[in-house]
Amino acid sequence: MALGRVIYVAHTVCIRSELQPMAPDRIGSSSSSRQRDLVFVVNPLGANGRTGKEWRKLVPYLRSRLGKECNICESITSGPCHAIDITREAIREGADAVIAVGGDGTLHEVVNGFFWAGKPVVSQVKESTHSTALGLIPLGTGSDFARTFGWKNDPHEAIERVARGLRSMIDVGVITGESCDHHYFINVADIHLSAKAGFYASRYKRFGNLCYVIGALQAFIGHQNQDMRIRFNDGPWETCPQVTALCIGNAKYFGGGMKITPNADPFSRNLEVVTLQNFKWYDFVLKLHKLYSGTHLSVKNVSDRSVLSIEVEDISGMGGGIYIQSDGEHLGFLPKKISVVPAAIEMIL
Template identity: 55%
Template sequence: MHTSLPPWLERVVNGFFEDGNLVQPKEMGVAPNTALGLIPLGTGSDFARTFNWKNNSLEAIERIGKGQRQKVDVGHVVLPSGGVDRYFINVADIHLSAKGGYYAAKYKKLGTFCYVAGALHGFASHKNQDFDIRIDDGEWQLFPKVTTMAVGNAKYYGGGMKITPTADPFSNDLEVVMLQKFKWYDFLFQAHKLYKGSHVEIQNVSVKRVHTIEIRQHFVNLEVESKEKIFIQADGEHLGFLPAKFSILPGAIDFLV
């Protein structure tokens, strides 16, 4: 399980921002009507799936040429311990799925099977972890034995898994889906539900709508460091490790729809 969005798109989205602010067109020396367009040609093209777009470059160019645009939300993630400050447009994920994505990148020559290979590699050393989570600046709460989490601005990752099934990049919020106490064989038995988006109905899966969410590992003794680093990635790019804070920037950039 992991996100699959072409890394160049993640980099283009980040190119709209500098030092935490939206770059003004005059500073870039470009026209004031700059917008983000998408030609879905990636391994999974998961962001395009949210709009039911196919991997058809001619169709995409025709769509972009029409110039119809809409303000689209952008996710923001900060990893304070790693000095990471990044933006994402599709899905960010934490722990097992992010670890699987990290390893899947090493198996790209296998095509879409790289997702399976990455997941198996990730499972080999995986342990469910206890997280402390704070939503919308509320109280910190303990969530035990978290297997994986997804923070979605859109719906799909991992080559078609509908991981955050009601996420909408025009909704002004993020959908967070958390899987707890899962075993490796649970994913085999529930895989079909992940692709349909019906996994949110099974036991040990929770769904929340948030504007901000902060996540850190839970320690009985905060002086003791974890033996396992918790992977984080966004839009298919490995970013680093917990702790992290995610937030939404409503209608941040123009998107050619």
């Protein structure tokens, strides 16, 4: 998307600045003086419509802060999964960064847009010497991924990060199932009760963070802990009895601020697996504060380990009834294999 080239990203509007003397090159490692192409992928309906409103207020500031150095391209999503296509196209067109504007769901789709058929999407621009970075302006309901970095839902702070342009290679997780499709996540993937709670919570986003409480209460109805077959790092299969929830973290938080995988680190080149077994409803009432503070690893029936991969099968006889979600998005049911993809994406930090 260098100057003079046409951008074919659907619904993308590029707010190009007047030609001006170049500012110092802060975004990316290239020393060329060309303007950077930043594609902002905006979910107008994130956080029950707040994302769209905040974004409209933000655009004038964004132009004044970055417009001299960068071509600012705005791409408004038209529905679920659109952010994936926008991202793929932007990368192929040689964008310097694709920046998700919204919640974890939008970030999740943008991350999936960095891949195609199990491989990274690459620029088709012949002269391109840079890779496309991932950025985030957190403006969602939960915005859980941002919490690992201590980022708030503060768009001005996020724009400063983009302006500063520090980048680092970050891990992602990949989930494969019987269909052999590859599905990527950047935050937390989780199985059984929490995934079911997330599935229901997505229906109540209009209530803000309360949606997670409502979702959890609904998921408890008829919930049963289940035996599962698990294997770590392609090792031997073992039975894990009475699993309540299995959480696989690349980062630390889910469910609107629960520090579920407190030792996860997206730069560690592995994933943290936290297993809750044999929990009853009253265990959640008594131990909820520990789940929020991340001090639950010492609680009875909670275990924790660091892995490269984990494979999980349903042996409950529930016939496809055990939910899995990734980054708060419903992904279907077991069996699934979840693996780390080390240093998969360059992220603006």
